[in-house]
Amino acid sequence: MQIPIMQANAAGSVLAYGYEAVARGALEADVKVVSGFPGTPSTGALEALASVAGERGIHVEWATNERVALETAWGAAMDGQRAMCTMNHLGMNVVMDALKYCANYGVTGGMVVFVGDDVGANTSAIESDSRVLACSADVPVLTPCSAEEARRMTRRAFSLSEELGCPVVVRSVCQLMMARTLVDVEVPETVSRPSDFAPNPRRVVMFEPGTMAAVTIHRFLHENLSRAGGLLEEQGYDAAFPGPGSTGIIACGVSYPLVKAAMVRCGVEAPVLKLSVMNPLNERLITGFAASLDRILVFEEGEAYAEEKIQAILGRSRLPASVLGRLSGELPFGGELFVGEIESALRAVYKGERWKAADAAAQDRLFERDLTLCGGCGHMGLFYALRKAMEEVNGGRYLAFSDAGCAFMGILAPAKSITSATNMGGGISFACGAADAGSEVPVFALCGDGGFLHGGVSALAGAVFNRSNIVAVLLDNAALGNTGLQPTGCTGRNAVGQEVPRVDLEGLCRSLGIVHQQTVDPLRLEDTMAAIKTALKAPKPAVIIARQPCVLNRLKAEKQAGHPVRTAAVDPAACRRCGKCGELYCTAIVREGKEAVPSIRADLCSACGMCVELCSGGAIGIKEV
Amino acid sequence: MGKPFYLRICGVGGQGSVHLAGTLAAAAVREGISVSVIDRPRSAMRLGPITCDLCLGQEGFAPFIVPGEADAVLGQEPLDGVLNAAYYLKKGGTLVLQSEATPSIGEAVACGMDERRTAWKEKMLRWGCQVVEADASAITGTGRNYYMLGVFLRACPWFPISAAAVEEELAGQAKNLQCLREGMRAAV
Ligand code: SF4
Ligand code: SF4
Numbered sequence: 001m002q003i004p005i006m007q008a009n010a011a012g013s014v015l016a017y018g019y020e021a022v023a024r025g026a027l028e029a030d031v032k033v034v035s036g037f038p039g040t041p042s043t044g045a046l047e048a049l050a051s052v053a054g055e056r057g058i059h060v061e062w063a064t065n066e067r068v069a070l071e072t073a074w075g076a077a078m079d080g081q082r083a084m085c086t087m088n089h090l091g092m093n094v095v096m097d098a099l100k101y102c103a104n105y106g107v108t109g110g111m112v113v114f115v116g117d118d119v120g121a122n123t124s125a126i127e128s129d130s131r132v133l134a135c136s137a138d139v140p141v142l143t144p145c146s147a148e149e150a151r152r153m154t155r156r157a158f159s160l161s162e163e164l165g166c167p168v169v170v171r172s173v174c175q176l177m178m179a180r181t182l183v184d185v186e187v188p189e190t191v192s193r194p195s196d197f198a199p200n201p202r203r204v205v206m207f208e209p210g211t212m213a214a215v216t217i218h219r220f221l222h223e224n225l226s227r228a229g230g231l232l233e234e235q236g237y238d239a240a241f242p243g244p245g246s247t248g249i250i251a252c253g254v255s256y257p258l259v260k261a262a263m264v265r266c267g268v269e270a271p272v273l274k275l276s277v278m279n280p281l282n283e284r285l286i287t288g289f290a291a292s293l294d295r296i297l298v299f300e301e302g303e304a305y306a307e308e309k310i311q312a313i314l315g316r317s318r319l320p321a322s323v324l325g326r327l328s329g330e331l332p333f334g335g336e337l338f339v340g341e342i343e344s345a346l347r348a349v350y351k352g353e354r355w356k357a358a359d360a361a362a363q364d365r366l367f368e369r370d371l372t373l374c375g376g377c378g379h380m381g382l383f384y385a386l387r388k389a390m391e392e393v394n395g396g397r398y399l400a401f402s403d404a405g406c407a408f409m410g411i412l413a414p415a416k417s418i419t420s421a422t423n424m425g426g427g428i429s430f431a432c433g434a435a436d437a438g439s440e441v442p443v444f445a446l447c448g449d450g451g452f453l454h455g456g457v458s459a460l461a462g463a464v465f466n467r468s469n470i471v472a473v474l475l476d477n478a479a480l481g482n483t484g485l486q487p488t489g490c491t492g493r494n495a496v497g498q499e500v501p502r503v504d505l506e507g508l509c510r511s512l513g514i515v516h517q518q519t520v521d522p523l524r525l526e527d528t529m530a531a532i533k534t535a536l537k538a539p540k541p542a543v544i545i546a547r548q549p550c551v552l553n554r555l556k557a558e559k560q561a562g563h564p565v566r567t568a569a570v571d572p573a574a575c576r577r578c579g580k581c582g583e584l585y586c587t588a589i590v591r592e593g594k595e596a597v598p599s600i601r602a603d604l605c606s607a608c609g610m611c612v613e614l615c616s617g618g619a620i621g622i623k624e625v
Numbered sequence: 626m627g628k629p630f631y632l633r634i635c636g637v638g639g640q641g642s643v644h645l646a647g648t649l650a651a652a653a654v655r656e657g658i659s660v661s662v663i664d665r666p667r668s669a670m671r672l673g674p675i676t677c678d679l680c681l682g683q684e685g686f687a688p689f690i691v692p693g694e695a696d697a698v699l700g701q702e703p704l705d706g707v708l709n710a711a712y713y714l715k716k717g718g719t720l721v722l723q724s725e726a727t728p729s730i731g732e733a734v735a736c737g738m739d740e741r742r743t744a745w746k747e748k749m750l751r752w753g754c755q756v757v758e759a760d761a762s763a764i765t766g767t768g769r770n771y772y773m774l775g776v777f778l779r780a781c782p783w784f785p786i787s788a789a790a791v792e793e794e795l796a797g798q799a800k801n802l803q804c805l806r807e808g809m810r811a812a813v
Pocket of ligand 2: 582618
């Protein structure tokens, strides 16, 4: 697919997503290696670069997890090349170990860590602020206020990284990354950088007797950050704008344009400090701005990161201005800041009006449409088989722990097939813990192929040598479904569309020492139930590989191959109205009343055949649309 | 253009709304109108709810429409459409709804449609809003979103982007263009 802003001949201003602007910045900086793990709102940046990987000679890949992505980029940067890794806020938590090593050991080529934080957890299970984490690794953190600044900052971040010898984090949020605006483009650089591997650019000697190299390096990183501050000040990313009154505003990253808009809406005029550099904060600018103020209202997306730091800076400088924001209650803690909320806060602080909280209940109602699996998803079959098998075997009593892939849908009503859904690959260790603690009911771990390769493999290895009494179900749909069908090691295709060998999950499990494993097609409900019952009696840990390609990919492939579109249909004359087909909770099966003959929505049905297998009256058949 | 125009597009399933919003944004650029669009998807699965906010002629960057300030809501599904309108549409605004319902899984299991589809429509009319419904279900495959856009362009003649600019943007997308025109015809 052609993405206009990624075209070599793009010129002037181009309509683009914020994440595409980041990708353009990397392209203009002549990035050579890009590795990432999908997660909103960062995913599209890597996909945009993948779309021009061939013509621009960029190696673009989806890594098995974020830590692998960072290490891959780091390896390339050690070789003197420009490299970027991409992830969302959850991934930032995963990479911290490697990021700290990377900051300590240093880089020679420019290395950028692009992280998109899903503040407000729109498509994520939890909120988290990557600025806090990145700051603890002592690396510069840049947070653009616009897509245009995102492009320029990303481009500059590569050269800054080279000047400082450390990775630079570019962090943004959904409110900027998922928006499309006009972005200026510049001519890409093309610099030939010789391959020159420097395994240890800072010559860190961690364990040399009698030295304090690690401490010395730690101190160096702090000095380096001051240097970064100087270099970044020259860029003018941060700027103070004068205004009347003794209550000033500090607006960080994307909050800056939102605050400006809110000020116009409520007629507030005040001194404003725009901050886009989050680490190191520009102390000179902040103290200069605060010197004549009584109060400062801080707007930022995420934690009260800047608010706390600014408070400390003012305290150290003995400046009397009080700092208001999320911590002091002027703004709600957590969640995104929208113009309406910013306006309410401005009205409260500047005009003494009562804070008008957003009608959260009304907002929630907008999303009342339940999230659900696609019609004919293999996970649906597995969940059905799990519920039914356990009803037969143990009165429906069991524990099942999943991770954050599509399998997390199992936790939702109405089916409520699983107990919990946590971090990628986390279900296996979670299940081990519950089993090791002496669970009296059978314990299952559910893990998608993406989650298994992300972190589940090490957990399953642990389950083997710790003899954990679990049944691990690997839901191999050959895709990362809920982030938009990115390939995994089980797909057989990589980020740039090349055919590649699939990871052999059966062989992998065997090599880990799994004694009992069985592969099933989860769309075959009886077989899957039988496999579950067999695994319960088998030596543990046991593994079931439930293999069925993601239904969206299956439908796409069928369309490309010119296969006719098919759907299930109910013969009303044969239907006994038993409601059995409804127990699948397939989104395509609709009944107007409990006693009514079900109808099947052809546009939502994928002709998977599960309801055909279940139908007690033989009333459902598959036909061409 | 004078005052900014705020349009919320909402739908289920995602790509239809995102594509539509992208076409409108490109058409706005073509007509020299400042524009921002923001997508708010909830999941990549089928039937995941999504909204796209389109701000036309607005100074600066504030991509999400402020509740109660949308000039129009284009709902590709009647329940999602009215719930979004209930919170976002301004009094006297325009609500265009695709009338064929896509039941949520909760409704499918409970075997009954949520009555708010009708109740909120009536409330909107009492608020002085213009409510236009159109059935796009006759269109098979893709294109229902453009059919509804056609209906919307006719129902909302003060929308700042011209039909001609949208048509130009759809050059080379025969099916979408045809659906747009059918929608415009149906709305007459
Ligand atoms: S065949 Fe049946 S179970 Fe499968 S998607 Fe269609 S309606 Fe749903
Ligand atoms: S399972 Fe078959 S017989 Fe029973 S309600 Fe569904 S279609 Fe009718």
